[in-house]
Amino acid sequence: MGFTLADFADLGQYARMNTAHAFSFDYVLGDTIVALATAPVAAGVAVIRISGPRAWEVGASVCAALEGAAPRKVVFGKFILGREELDEGLAVGFRAPASFTGEDVVELQGHGGRAVVQAVLDAILAHGVRMALPGEFSRRAVLNGKMDLTAAEGLADLIAAQTEVQRKQALRQLDGALGERFEGWRKGVMNLLAQVEAAIDFPDEELDVLAAPALTKNMHSLMADLTAALGEQAGARVRDGIALAIVGRPNAGKSTLLNLLSGRDVAIVSDIAGTTRDVVTSVLDIGGFPVTLADTAGMRETRDVIEAEGVRRARKQAERADLLLVVVDSTLGEEIAADMAELMVPERTLVVMSKADKVDGDFPAKVKVGEEWYPVIAANLTEQEALKRVMPVLTRMVAEVGGEATESALLTRQRHKAAVELALQALGHALAVMARAGEGDGSVAELAAQDLRDAASAIGSVTGRTSSEDVLDVVFSTFCIGK
Numbered sequence: 415m416g417f418t419l420a421d422f423a424d425l426g427q428y429a430r431m432n433t434a435h436a437f438s439f440d441y442v443l444g445d446t447i448v449a450l451a452t453a454p455v456a457a458g459v460a461v462i463r464i465s466g467p468r469a470w471e472v473g474a475s476v477c478a479a480l481e482g483a484a485p486r487k488v489v490f491g492k493f494i495l496g497r498e499e500l501d502e503g504l505a506v507g508f509r510a511p512a513s514f515t516g517e518d519v520v521e522l523q524g525h526g527g528r529a530v531v532q533a534v535l536d537a538i539l540a541h542g543v544r545m546a547l548p549g550e551f552s553r554r555a556v557l558n559g560k561m562d563l564t565a566a567e568g569l570a571d572l573i574a575a576q577t578e579v580q581r582k583q584a585l586r587q588l589d590g591a592l593g594e595r596f597e598g599w600r601k602g603v604m605n606l607l608a609q610v611e612a613a614i615d616f617p618d619e620e621l622d623v624l625a626a627p628a629l630t631k632n633m634h635s636l637m638a639d640l641t642a643a644l645g646e647q648a649g650a651r652v653r654d655g656i657a658l659a660i661v662g663r664p665n666a667g668k669s670t671l672l673n674l675l676s677g678r679d680v681a682i683v684s685d686i687a688g689t690t691r692d693v694v695t696s697v698l699d700i701g702g703f704p705v706t707l708a709d710t711a712g713m714r715e716t717r718d719v720i721e722a723e724g725v726r727r728a729r730k731q732a733e734r735a736d737l738l739l740v741v742v743d744s745t746l747g748e749e750i751a752a753d754m755a756e757l758m759v760p761e762r763t764l765v766v767m768s769k770a771d772k773v774d775g776d777f778p779a780k781v782k783v784g785e786e787w788y789p790v791i792a793a794n795l796t797e798q799e800a801l802k803r804v805m806p807v808l809t810r811m812v813a814e815v816g817g818e819a820t821e822s823a824l825l826t827r828q829r830h831k832a833a834v835e836l837a838l839q840a841l842g843h844a845l846a847v848m849a850r851a852g853e854g855d856g857s858v859a860e861l862a863a864q865d866l867r868d869a870a871s872a873i874g875s876v877t878g879r880t881s882s883e884d885v886l887d888v889v890f891s892t893f894c895i896g897k
């Protein structure tokens with residue numbers, strides 16, 4: 415390992431450099447590595463973690479109290495480099511394989527000051543230990559069988575979780591629920607493979623084996639499971655957030671609504687039609703779900719090129735959104751313009767009638783647009799009171815869009831979906847090949863078996879069972895140092 419912390423002016427530079435060139439270093443598993451496990455900010459306590467075969471030896475040279483200490487027993491002592499005292503704090507060691515990484519691990523809990531952390535890290539590095547790469551602790555945990563790749567992703571998501579629902583989903587994934595789901599599918603494919611391989615071993619019976627109704631039925635049912643999993647949007651919605659777009663005519667009160675929901679002045683509000691041009695976003699926690707609200711330019715025909723671009727972006731935002739709030743100025747009637755009507759999706763759209771304070775009389779609870787009915791909330795958006803009317807309906811809609819996520823282990827990343835798609839392709843191909851059995855093509859079973867192996871390995875790449883270094887690189891490149 416060519417670089418140590420001393421080569422870099424500060425931790426931040428080291429971190430950035432390591433991220434940019436993640437894993438362009440030779441990856442050496444036998445090294446003993448160190449990193450700050452807590453955030454690099456001034457804090458009461460900072461945890462420095464050492465992992466690898468020399469963890470105890472190095473730990474004890476920096477904190478003598480560790481010498482002879484039992485694993486998992488916390489000791490108190492001075493942290494030193496040679497004769498110089500650097501800090502004092504707690505130390506605890508773990509013996510392989512009973513540790514986070516599955517290796518010998520020592521954790522030093524010192525004071526969380528920048529200079530203190532730097533001094534203790536330097537002392538450890540001086541003993542020939544190297545800085546950990548981003549995600550290297552978790553990567554070692556995976557390589558040592560302490561957790562699978564989906565659990566490692568769950569851990570990263572748990573650390574990044576901003577809302578309650580995100581936390582639950584990440585924890586479920588960390589606990590292995592998603593890994594088990596993929597493992598179940600992989601076993602399903604392996605069962606199919608065993609049957610097809612029987613046909614290879616007994617060529618005389620190839621036709622009977624490949625044409626057995628149970629085999630094709632099992633294959634179809636596995637493919638149906640995989641296809642259904644691909645259709646689940648909730649996992650990614652919870653992880654990446656639910657997108658909500660606010661659209662309507664100019665001056666309808668869209669920005670007023672955004673500010674009301676956000677509880678602060680995010681967007682400029684004025685009585686000039688065409689105030690908002692760019693998409694203005696604000697992220698909210700609605701019932702535990704992360705929701706990105708996007709206020710957009712009022713939709714109308716315009717000669718102004720900048721406004722026209724705003725309208726184009728508004729439309730794009732609405733098409734991409736999971737939920738739509740259509741704001742209608744009630745002083746102008748309840749008519750919803752055709753260009754907005756075509757963006758509306760049943761169950762995903764709420765109509766907000768603004769400026770209810772300026773109109774006498776009652777508002778309908780629903781409006782019919784095209785063949786569909788949409789719920790309506792009428793309110794004075796300039797008053798806090800309006801929040802009490804809009805929020806409950808919005809919370810319900812958000813929960814419906816993201817709702818399934820709260821129970822089962824869903825695919826949360828593009829990587830998972832891509833693997834399932836690949837497996838489905840291979841299975842579809844196997845089916846097509848098997849349909850040719852009996853046409854005198856002797857290698858049908860072998861071709862189908864290869865497709866099934868491809869399907870199993872695509873599925874296995876998600877948990878890391880059949881993964882290559884490339885897959886590991888993709889997963890851990892998003893981690894930061896110390897995880």
Ligand SMILES: Nc1nc2c(ncn2[C@@H]2O[C@H](COP(=O)(O)OP(=O)(O)OP(=O)(O)O)[C@@H](O)[C@H]2O)c(=O)[nH]1
Nearest residue numbers: 664665666667668669670684688689690712769795
């Ligand atoms: N009385 C009353 N005024 C409102 C209400 N909602 C919005 N307004 C006013 O209507 C005007 C337009 O509001 P905005 O929120 O800027 O409208 P917008 O839809 O964002 O308009 P553009 O950005 O131009 O498309 C402002 O003067 C608001 O104060 C309401 O419910 N009652």
Ligand SMILES: [Mg+2]
Nearest residue numbers: 668669689690
């Ligand atoms: Mg606006």
